[in-house]
Amino acid sequence: MTWACPRCSRAFRRSHQRHACGVGSATTLLKGRPPALADLYRKLETTVRSFGDVEVVTRDRYALFRTTRIFADLTVMRDALRVVVHLGRKVSAPHFVKSGPSGKRVSHVAFVRTTEDLRAVMPFLREAFDLAMGERTAGLVEQSRFRRTRG
Numbered sequence: 513m514t515w516a517c518p519r520c521s522r523a524f525r526r527s528h529q530r531h532a533c534g535v536g537s538a539t540t541l542l543k544g545r546p547p548a549l550a551d552l553y554r555k556l557e558t559t560v561r562s563f564g565d566v567e568v569v570t571r572d573r574y575a576l577f578r579t580t581r582i583f584a585d586l587t588v589m590r591d592a593l594r595v596v597v598h599l600g601r602k603v604s605a606p607h608f609v610k611s612g613p614s615g616k617r618v619s620h621v622a623f624v625r626t627t628e629d630l631r632a633v634m635p636f637l638r639e640a641f642d643l644a645m646g647e648r649t650a651g652l653v654e655q656s657r658f659r660r661t662r663g
Contacts, residue, residue, distance in 0.1 A: 536570030545588060552593055552630055553586075559634060560584070563641045581647060583640035593624040597636045600643050607632045 538557060542550040553575075560566055560577050569576040577584040587594040598617040607629060610621040622633050 538568070538570060538575075541570040541573070541575060541588060546591075549588065549591070549593065552624055552627070553588065555627070556586070556593065556595070556624070556630055556634075556637075560637055560641070563638060564645065566641065577637075577641075579641070579644045581644045583644040584637055589623075591625065595622050595624050595633055595637075596620065597622070597633065597640050598643075599636065599640055603636065605632070605636075 538553065542553060545553075557568060557575075561568070565579060567578050569578065573588045575586040575588075576582050577586070583598055585596050597620045598614060599620060600617060602611055602618045603620055605620075607622045608620040609623060611618055613619075620636065622629065624630050624633060
């Protein structure tokens with residue numbers, strides 16, 4: 513079951529999830545950034561939103577991509593987008609410069625500087641989204657079973 517904040521209506525997995533109300537904007541995130549970097553970000557956001565029900569939360573230099581769980585986050589740097597993809601497995605791929613455990617996930621870091629970099633990371637963003645959506649669906653099914661057994 514999800515909980516919706518009564519002030520901003522954002523949905524979360526945990527009741528009374530701590531958060532900052534509102535989601536920010538890409539315009540603020542990209543203000544003063546090099547045009548090529550802003551273009552890469554817009555392509556990434558557009559593609560990720562095409563996966564399905566994705567909320568993008570931006571603050572200062574950061575963006576979080578989430579369903580009811582964050583599946584990727586991004587930092588806008590001077591010359592790159594630092595993209596962290598949260599997968600259910602460890603991946604050895606040349607575009608990931610670092611990886612490590614993060615709860616039940618393995619976080620993978622990539623620096624996106626070109627369209628080719630973005631293309632290389634995109635299948636993993638899709639995998640992370642699918643994983644988050646699968647957990648969302650599994651959680652709803654489990655809650656439904658729990659309610660039925662409690663009567």
